[in-house]
Amino acid sequence: MDDTHGTTPLVVVGDALLDRDLTGTAERLAPDAPVPVLDGCTEHLRPGGAALAAYLAARGGRPVTLVAALGTDPASLQVRALLEPLVTLVPLPLDGELPEKTRVMAGGRPVVRLDRGSGRASGTADAARRAVAGAAAVLVADYARGAADALRGELASRARGTTLVWDPHPRGGPPVPGTRLVTPTDEEARRFIGRNTGGDDLQTAARIAAELVRSWQAAGVAVTLGARGALLSDGDSPLLVPAAARYGGDACGAGDCFAATAAGLLGDGALPAEAVQGAVAAAGRYVAEGGASTAVRSPLPDEDRGPGADGTATDHDGIELARRVRAAGGTVVAAGGCFDLLHAGHVSMLQQARGIGDCLIVCLNSDTSVRRRKGPSRPVNPLPDRIRVLRALQCVDAVVAFDEDTPEQVVDRLRPHVWVKGGDYSVEQMPEAAQLSAWGGQAVLLPYVDGRSSTLLATRAAAGRRVP
Structure with a gap:
């Protein structure tokens, strides 16, 4: 929760x-x-x-x-x-x-x-x-x-x-x-x-x-x-x-x-x-x-606030966390995705990612970004719900949402040491990989639970079929 x-x-x-x-x-x-x-x-x-x-x-x-x-x-x-x-x-x-x-x-x-x-x-x-x-x-x-x-x-x-x-x-x-x-x-x-x-x-x-x-x-x-x-x-x-x-x-x-x-x-x-x-x-x-x-924070300017006016997420928290961990000599790990229907593959990947460093920040596609990528019927879960579910995972330290198709801009603000994707991608498919070299970061792939995807879950749910 x-x-x-x-x-x-x-x-x-x-x-x-x-x-x-x-x-x-x-x-x-x-x-x-x-x-x-x-x-x-x-x-x-x-x-x-x-x-x-x-x-x-x-x-x-x-x-x-x-x-x-x-x-x-x-x-x-x-x-x-x-x-x-x-x-x-x-x-x-x-x-x-x-x-x-x-x-x-x-x-x-x-x-x-x-x-x-x-x-x-x-x-x-x-x-x-x-x-x-x-x-x-x-x-x-x-x-x-x-x-x-x-x-x-x-x-x-x-x-x-x-x-x-x-x-x-x-x-x-x-x-x-x-x-x-x-x-x-x-x-x-x-x-x-x-x-x-x-x-x-x-x-x-x-x-x-x-x-x-x-x-x-x-x-x-x-x-x-x-x-x-x-x-x-x-x-x-x-x-x-x-x-x-x-x-x-x-x-x-x-x-x-x-x-x-x-x-x-x-x-x-x-x-x-x-x-x-x-x-x-x-x-x-x-x-x-x-x-x-740092317990008492100054009010944030509007451009630093997270998506939505309901306080569901604050991008500044993730940016500030990354800065603090870097300043303390720690390793910042970031992962990106839509995370529409959170499944075992997501959880396994995020848990592994958290074990690499000292904090894990998830870069999350906004609703408009997901619709552009996945079609008008997606996302199944709106952004506030996806943020809440991700933040409930102990392995996730912060969530930062972005409106672009790919997270290069938010990655540039976070400047993580490690950028993580599941093994169903390749490094060549990761547009963020090249930019990490500017500050000595590294893009890595992690093992993925085979046969798990939000799209597959949504399709099977609509057809009334069980996930094997």
């Missing part, structure tokens, strides 16, 4: 923070102490905590309301400015100044973190109670600063009547009984158990998750395992959802991305397993695209 572009409104209840990165280069030590000197320092602000979860859920077009303690102190005003107009704010009373977390970064790695501000939610408000009472889906992003406690009664009364996801904090209270999904990290899950649990193997993680399901009276617990993915438990049968690839980037905020994506997908009607799959994929993309350092 699509993990970022749902339409069900989401209410995020939790503790907002202001996050700041001071980034520079450290190539020498100070003369008066053995500490690094940060040169060329730049400052980058972003919403943190529950505010980051709300921002990440909203930036794909989902209506999001944030219920959090915000005041009139400088940090609160900065968070408000960062969130508006993407997120509707319902403030709770704040006692003190909004907490700030500052990371000093050198060479892409944190050197030290500075915390200030001890503000906490000091009560509730009628608008906050109404927001929770009328919510179709709620995410509690608990950072142990009082917001979840202030609305615990309202959350408990709504737990069985709405989609409730709880991202817990070891210093916060437990999720209310009846929560649909709880999303602790592996380390947090062990701390919630409160005793020595042995190794870090999957059997231990499954046992901990099952115990938390029972003790919290939750429908499910998804323990996030970092680069390994996530383990989902309903108390009996655990389901491991592996990450499609391992990224070595900045993982700060990946948990907020995971929880926000899972809550949105569950609100849209996904099953828990589908929601966790989408959340694992979204968190992986978040890290691959730069993580916290």
